[in-house]
Amino acid sequence: MSETKPHPAVIEMCGAQIAALRDASLTVLEDVNWSVLPGEFWVVAGPQHSGKSDLLLHAAGLLTPAAGICRVFGRETGAFGEAQLADRLRVGFVFADGKLFNQLSIAENVALPLRYQKNLTAAEADRAVEILLELLELTPFADVAPAHLAANWRRRAALARALMLQPELLLLDNPLGGLDGRHRQWLLQFLDQLWRGHEFFGGRPMTLVATAGDLRAWQNSKRQFAVLDDKTFSVLGSWADVEANRHHAVSELLAEPAATHI
Amino acid sequence: MVVRGNLAKAFELTNTQVFRRAALPKSYTDRLGRKLFLFLLTIQGLAAFALITLGVILKKSGVAHSVMQPRVRHEINRAGVSLMPMFIFVALALGFLVIGQTVSALAKVGATNYLGSTMVVVIVRELGPLLTAVLVLARVGTANVIELGTARALGEVEALEALGIDPVHYLIVPRVIGMALGVFALTIYLILGALGSGYLWAFLQDVPLRPGDYFKQIAEALDWLDFVLLALKTVAFGFFIALVTCYHGLAQPLRLEDVSRVAVRAVTQGVVVCVLIDAVFIVLYLVA
Numbered sequence: 001m002s003e004t005k006p007h008p009a010v011i012e013m014c015g016a017q018i019a020a021l022r023d024a025s026l027t028v029l030e031d032v033n034w035s036v037l038p039g040e041f042w043v044v045a046g047p048q049h050s051g052k053s054d055l056l057l058h059a060a061g062l063l064t065p066a067a068g069i070c071r072v073f074g075r076e077t078g079a080f081g082e083a084q085l086a087d088r089l090r091v092g093f094v095f096a097d098g099k100l101f102n103q104l105s106i107a108e109n110v111a112l113p114l115r116y117q118k119n120l121t122a123a124e125a126d127r128a129v130e131i132l133l134e135l136l137e138l139t140p141f142a143d144v145a146p147a148h149l150a151a152n153w154r155r156r157a158a159l160a161r162a163l164m165l166q167p168e169l170l171l172l173d174n175p176l177g178g179l180d181g182r183h184r185q186w187l188l189q190f191l192d193q194l195w196r197g198h199e200f201f202g203g204r205p206m207t208l209v210a211t212a213g214d215l216r217a218w219q220n221s222k223r224q225f226a227v228l229d230d231k232t233f234s235v236l237g238s239w240a241d242v243e244a245n246r247h248h249a250v251s252e253l254l255a256e257p258a259a260t261h262i
Numbered sequence: 263m264v265v266r267g268n269l270a271k272a273f274e275l276t277n278t279q280v281f282r283r284a285a286l287p288k289s290y291t292d293r294l295g296r297k298l299f300l301f302l303l304t305i306q307g308l309a310a311f312a313l314i315t316l317g318v319i320l321k322k323s324g325v326a327h328s329v330m331q332p333r334v335r336h337e338i339n340r341a342g343v344s345l346m347p348m349f350i351f352v353a354l355a356l357g358f359l360v361i362g363q364t365v366s367a368l369a370k371v372g373a374t375n376y377l378g379s380t381m382v383v384v385i386v387r388e389l390g391p392l393l394t395a396v397l398v399l400a401r402v403g404t405a406n407v408i409e410l411g412t413a414r415a416l417g418e419v420e421a422l423e424a425l426g427i428d429p430v431h432y433l434i435v436p437r438v439i440g441m442a443l444g445v446f447a448l449t450i451y452l453i454l455g456a457l458g459s460g461y462l463w464a465f466l467q468d469v470p471l472r473p474g475d476y477f478k479q480i481a482e483a484l485d486w487l488d489f490v491l492l493a494l495k496t497v498a499f500g501f502f503i504a505l506v507t508c509y510h511g512l513a514q515p516l517r518l519e520d521v522s523r524v525a526v527r528a529v530t531q532g533v534v535v536c537v538l539i540d541a542v543f544i545v546l547y548l549v550a
Binding site: 021057089097101112115 | 326329418
């Protein structure tokens, strides 16, 4: 009888103490215990300044926890070096504000990781960039500078850049924040396609982790949820568990925004 | 991780904010002590940053050259070719204002025999390289701090790290190479232009000196050491101007409002570094 090999966790945090990017002496989350398995789609929600972005930067291996352990693809993030670059490139990261390079056009931004990592000329990378831009409906903006593009499209360009190297794990920092209804809907559908296995990526399912300031848009029985509140990371489970949870932080993240009266 | 580590290491070694913020009694000795301590920390930080940059230049010379070569070319163009019009003007002005008058004054007292050695000391060894370095610092160094400081404040460094791109390799190495080559080439053009226009000015003043005699004297006063030390000095100027400006723009996390303050500090330190390098080379000339 053949024994099935257990899948190692894609992200694993044990007692991790998460420090802020801007001030390493400031702890934003304590004792984080979290495990993300291949093919899972996690949504980590929390109010502003609860440490969502910092948690994601740690999960990407871009920051090392002040205490505890953080492993990405089974490797401690503190040990990520040049020799482990191949592992590092299995992770794609989309920043909340895109963080595109303003001196490059959208096409150049999207091409940069591929050209740098594979040492390709602009002409050699052209075809792959064209396909990806088309997939994300960015072709009309290929030669536009990021500063001249609406925020909705800049976010999409940042997603394209993160997908250029076909990562296995995609981390998205507040991807729905500030998007209009149409872009929001498109992005949710596109992320679902990535999670199930998009043909552009050879049908291989992708592991996704997204942060959010509002849980309602993410309602889906297949996703896993966690919440950040008061320096604590709590795993909620599936959407049914979220709805059953009576914690005030969860209620706030599920509440309709109050109507504003002029 | 090492990709992030290069900048993080430089920051750990250069985090002077802690000392700048610390409250001290208002005595002169304490203030002097703090200034001295900050000065030493800055030197330590710059040295660490220089070593890290040199390490990256050597270790990653063949990495992503299809991306890096155009970036290096762009920086050479920015710190060299595009400054040519300004340098032609400065060379003419330097020739007219300094050399022409020196030639004229020497001719009046019948000391034209000293012309060659005077020109070599004043223009080739001192004024040419130093003036070039200060002009490049003002024109390109300031832009470096502002560009990198803004990139740092807008999180572009984190974006590079997220893409597995070493920010030192991508942002700093092209600037260092471009500026080192730019200062070297511009100094040569400045010296040639100044010497040529200087003779022109003397000629217009009817100084009895033939061009052949003028250039022969200069050529005879030049030593092989002048060429070697001129090359080393100008490359050192370019390297350290790039380092100081990149260090201030990139090595420490910044907010947008910090950028202008940091630019002023970088230019001041850049001038100090150029003078210190110049002093080292004066000692070398004297010893050799």
